[in-house]
Amino acid sequence: KQEVTQIPAALSVPEGENLVLNCSFTDSAIYNLQWFRQDPGKGLTSLLLIQSSQREQTSGRLNASLDKSSGRSTLYIAASQPGDSATYLCAAKGLTGGGNKLTFGTGTQLKVEL
Amino acid sequence: GAGVSQSPRYKVAKRGQDVALRCDPISGHVSLFWYQQALGQGPEFLTYFQNEAQLDKSGLPSDRFFAERPEGSVSTLKIQRTQQEDSAVYLCASSVRGGRALYEQYFGPGTRLTVT
Numbered sequence: 001k002q003e004v005t006q007i008p009a010a011l012s013v014p015e016g017e018n019l020v021l022n023c024s025f026t027d028s029a030i031y032n033l034q035w036f037r038q039d040p041g042k043g044l045t046s047l048l049l050i051q052s053s054q055r056e057q058t059s060g061r062l063n064a065s066l067d068k069s070s071g072r073s074t075l076y077i078a079a080s081q082p083g084d085s086a087t088y089l090c091a092a093k094g095l096t097g098g099g100n101k102l103t104f105g106t107g108t109q110l111k112v113e114l
Numbered sequence: 115g116a117g118v119s120q121s122p123r124y125k126v127a128k129r130g131q132d133v134a135l136r137c138d139p140i141s142g143h144v145s146l147f148w149y150q151q152a153l154g155q156g157p158e159f160l161t162y163f164q165n166e167a168q169l170d171k172s173g174l175p176s177d178r179f180f181a182e183r184p185e186g187s188v189s190t191l192k193i194q195r196t197q198q199e200d201s202a203v204y205l206c207a208s209s210v211r212g213g214r215a216l217y218e219q220y221f222g223p224g225t226r227l228t229v230t
Contacts, residue, residue, distance in 0.1 A: 004156070034218065043118075043205060044157070044221040089156055101147065101170065102219060104156030 002027045002094050006105035013080055014113055021075040021108045023090035028068045031093040034102065035064050035075050038087045047088075048075070080112045116140070118222035120206050126228045127196045135191045135225045139208030146189050147219060148181055149205040157205050163189060196229045203227070 003026045013019055023033070032051050036044040048057045048064040050073070056065040063076040073090055087109045091102035119138045127133050139146050145164055149157035150173075159173040165186040174181070178197075183189040193200055203226050207219040 036221075041226075043223040044207075046218055046220070049218055091156075101159035101162060101173070102149075102157075104149075104158070106154070106156045 002030075002092055002103040004090060004092055004103050004105040006088075006090060006108050008108060009106065010109040010111075012111045012113060015080060015082060017080050017112075018076070018078050019080055019110075021077070021088050021090075021110070023073040023075070023105055025071045025073075025092045025103075027092075027094060028071050029094065030068065033064075033066050033073045034091045034093070035062075035073075036089045036091065038089060038107070044089065077110075080110075082112050082114055084112050085110055118206055118208055118220055120204075120222040120225050122225060123223065124226050124228075126230060129196060129198060129229055131196050132192065132194045133196055133227065135193075135204050135227070137189045137191070137206030137222060139187065139189070139206070140220060141187075142210070143208035143220075144186075144211055145209045145217075145219075146183055147207040147209075148189070148191050149207065150175075151203040151205055151224070153202070160191070160204075193227075196227075198229050201227055201229045 005024045007022045034049045035047045038044050050057045050066040061078040066073045087107045089107045091104045121136045147162050148160040151157040161181045162170040163183040178194045180192045203224040205224045206222045209217040209219045211217050
């Protein structure tokens, strides 16, 4: 059974700092790894999706990497802004055992302070 | 175009009541998913539809939970005889294709269910 872990659970940084969020998964047999943002009381907004054959994806100030063999993904946020404050979730889409579903981590709650 | 919509956004139910939660996926999306998100946790998979066929219901926590998508578009998640542990946000997602295809899932805003 796939298990996804995110570290740290919470993070507070000053505006302008570069930061890294970590995601690890136990089963490397995945189709893709997706990073989401969740604002309080809202649904999930997809940020980046990395296919299993890819090593990284970039969108603006965000860069996500994937190392399947070690079961790790990182989300790098450059020059953080207060508007980046949210909970960040990673999710793995598995190859086996119900390959349609996403298995989520518990999230990293990010606060970017002025 | 419009995204995934869910209704109601908030629902308060007394323990033992039945509730029905609705999901309108993005038009034309074949696949529809339901997830349950407890406070402070990541979403957990409940069930998956491809068109009107329910292909995976392995995540439904008990036989009190029932989902349907009779015409392959709108879906309803029904919870019978609600219990306090059912209190959570219920998220619906849709994607263009399903199966082994590598397509993104787009999420709705969720329905926050509180059972008192």
